[in-house]
Amino acid sequence: DAKTTQPTSMDCAEGRAANLPCNHSTISGNEYVYWYRQIHSQGPQYIIHGLKNNETNEMASLIITEDRKSSTLILPHATLRDTAVYYCIVRVPQGGKLIFGQGTELSVKP
Amino acid sequence: EPEVTQTPSHQVTQMGQEVILRCVPISNHLYFYWYRQILGQKVEFLVSFYNNEISEKSEIFDDQFSVERPDGSNFTLKIRSTKLEDSAMYFCASRPPQGAYEQYFGPGTRLTVT
Numbered sequence: 001d002a003k004t005t006q007p008t009s010m011d012c013a014e015g016r017a018a019n020l021p022c023n024h025s026t027i028s029g030n031e032y033v034y035w036y037r038q039i040h041s042q043g044p045q046y047i048i049h050g051l052k053n054n055e056t057n058e059m060a061s062l063i064i065t066e067d068r069k070s071s072t073l074i075l076p077h078a079t080l081r082d083t084a085v086y087y088c089i090v091r092v093p094q095g096g097k098l099i100f101g102q103g104t105e106l107s108v109k110p
Numbered sequence: 111e112p113e114v115t116q117t118p119s120h121q122v123t124q125m126g127q128e129v130i131l132r133c134v135p136i137s138n139h140l141y142f143y144w145y146r147q148i149l150g151q152k153v154e155f156l157v158s159f160y161n162n163e164i165s166e167k168s169e170i171f172d173d174q175f176s177v178e179r180p181d182g183s184n185f186t187l188k189i190r191s192t193k194l195e196d197s198a199m200y201f202c203a204s205r206p207p208q209g210a211y212e213q214y215f216g217p218g219t220r221l222t223v224t
Contacts, residue, residue, distance in 0.1 A: 034212065043114070043201045043215030044153060093211040096166050097143065097155035098203075 004088045009105040012082075018075040020104050022088030025069040031090050033064060035073045036098070039084040044100070047073065047086075049093075078108045112136045114216035116202050122222045123192055131187045131219045133202030142185045143203040143213060144177065146170070153201070159185065192223045 005023040012018040024033065035047040048055055048062045050071070055062045061074040075082055087103040115134045123129050135142050144156040157167040159177050176188045185204075189196055199220050203213040 038153070041147075041199060041218070043203070043218050044213075046212040046214065049210050049212065095211075096141070096158040097168075098145075098153075098213060099155065100153040102152060 004090055004101060006086075006088055006101065006104045008102065009107070011107050011109060012075075012078045014080060014108055014110050015077055018078040018082065018106060018108070020073040020075075020086050020088075020106065021070065022073070023070045024088070024090045027068050027090050030092050032093055033062065033068075033071045034089045034091065034098075035060070035062065036087045036089065036100075037084040038087070038103070039081075044087065044098075078106075080108050080110065082106065083108045114202055114204055114214050116200075116216040116219050118219060119217065120220045120222070122224065125194060125223055126191050129189050129192055129221065131189075131200050131202075131221070133185045133187070133216055134183050135185055135202065135204030136206075136214055137183070138206065139204035139214075140207045141165075141205045142177075142179070143205075144187045145201045145203065145215075146198040147201065147218075148195075148198045156187070189221075192221075194223050197221055197223045 032049050032051050034049040036044040038044045048057055048060050050062045050064050064071045085103040085105050087100050117132045142159045145153050147153045155168050157171045157177055158165045174190045178186050199218040201218045202216045205213045
């Protein structure tokens, strides 16, 4: 699985959009970008995934650059409950294990 | 919405004792996983299980660990002789056989070895 690089921490004001970047310059053609988050020692929670097109679901949007070397997870209207560690993981869909890095600790402030 | 459940939420045991952590995956899922997270550290993969056998395991998953699917609903992780360094949160996950292959995690069991 390709390596990813994320900022260690970010702050966001409540109600504003949170944009979390991820670099994955060694991504290969069959690897997808997955995002998970972990709220204070709870089990990680799947957010969204994509291959090359931008994706949106009820939780977030995922923007993947045309060269696929980086992506951005967007939480459009961050709330205090979105405070969590966000993990960007690159892998083939059929791959088994998830390899978690340190992720980005997002703090949403009032 | 279906979810992965784990019991107990917190287990305290003495060093050298055996513990069994239990998980009930989502009912139509066929792939099952255990991960652990030592306090303040990354989530680490332990083992994956499919079709009643281990499909992959990490270096952490040594002979002290075993997994079992004793019936159609439960998935267990056994640690035969616990060590202090086994103290961690243990997460079970499952994934559906098709689709995006995203994994759904349970709330975890906090294991404290004294």
